[in-house]
Every structure is written in C-alpha cells, then in structure tokens.
Amino acid sequence: MHGSLRVKYLEGGARRTETELMWNDPAGRNGLHASRRGIGHLFGADITRTLCDSLGIRAICRSHEPAKAIDAPYVEHSGRIVTTSSTRAYRGRAFVIIVDPNAISDASTLRDAAVEL
Numbered sequence: 001m002h003g004s005l006r007v008k009y010l011e012g013g014a015r016r017t018e019t020e021l022m023w024n025d026p027a028g029r030n031g032l033h034a035s036r037r038g039i040g041h042l043f044g045a046d047i048t049r050t051l052c053d054s055l056g057i058r059a060i061c062r063s064h065e066p067a068k069a070i071d072a073p074y075v076e077h078s079g080r081i082v083t084t085s086s087t088r089a090y091r092g093r094a095f096v097i098i099v100d101p102n103a104i105s106d107a108s109t110l111r112d113a114a115v116e117l
Contacts (some may be wrong), residue, residue, distance in 0.1 A: 026081050045077040052080055059107040066092045073114045079106035
C-alpha cells in the first residue's frame with residue numbers, strides 16, 4: 001500500500017479511506033495521534049499489533065516517507081512494518097519488494113527481499 005493503515009478498523013468511526021491510506025504513518029509512540037502534516041494520523045506499535053492480529057497478517061509493507069527509507073527499506077513496530085521508497089526523489093534509493101507469501105515471518109523478511117531499482 002502507499003501510505004498505511006485505515007484508522008476505521010481501530011476506532012470504529014467513518015473515515016475517508018483514501019486519505020487514511022495515503023497519509024497515515026507509523027510513529028515511535030503508542031496510540032493514535034494527529035499527524036504533523038495536518039492530514040492523516042500517526043499510529044503506534046500497539047495499533048499495528050492490534051490490526052495485524054485482527055486481520056491475521058504478519059506484516060505490512062508500505063511505500064511512503066521516502067526519507068525514512070532513504071538507503072534501504074526501514075523496519076519498525078517490532079518487525080510488523082517495513083517502509084520502502086519507490087522513488088529516487090529526496091536523494092534516496094528506489095526499491096521494490098518481491099514477496100514470497102510462504103517465506104514471510106515479519107517485516108525483516110520483506111526488507112531482505114528488497115531489490116534496488
């Protein structure tokens with residue numbers, strides 16, 4: 001996905017899916033917080049864990065925040081999220097992640113499957 005999680009799954013309110021998928025980002029602290037961008041939310045590892053567990057998934061792969069993944073895909077939230085950059089903008093390196101669903105144990109597996117473009 002481009003951005004990240006839909007908060008609707010977590011707080012039950014009606015939200016615009018496009019906005020949340022585009023602008024929600026993982027944060028270093030637990031909970032749900034307003035984004036510094038003025039749109040979307042920042043969410044913590046607790047929310048990532050709850051959503052992954054409720055959906056029965058092991059990891060989330062996202063392509064957003066290229067500065068976070070400037071040199072390589074970036075893993076956070078206890079191995080549940082990998083952020084990669086799909087652009088060379090911001091002086092970064094572009095990557096694609098080739099997914100083998102049988103080999104995924106966590107986001108580190110996804111990071112290791114990244115191929116630089």
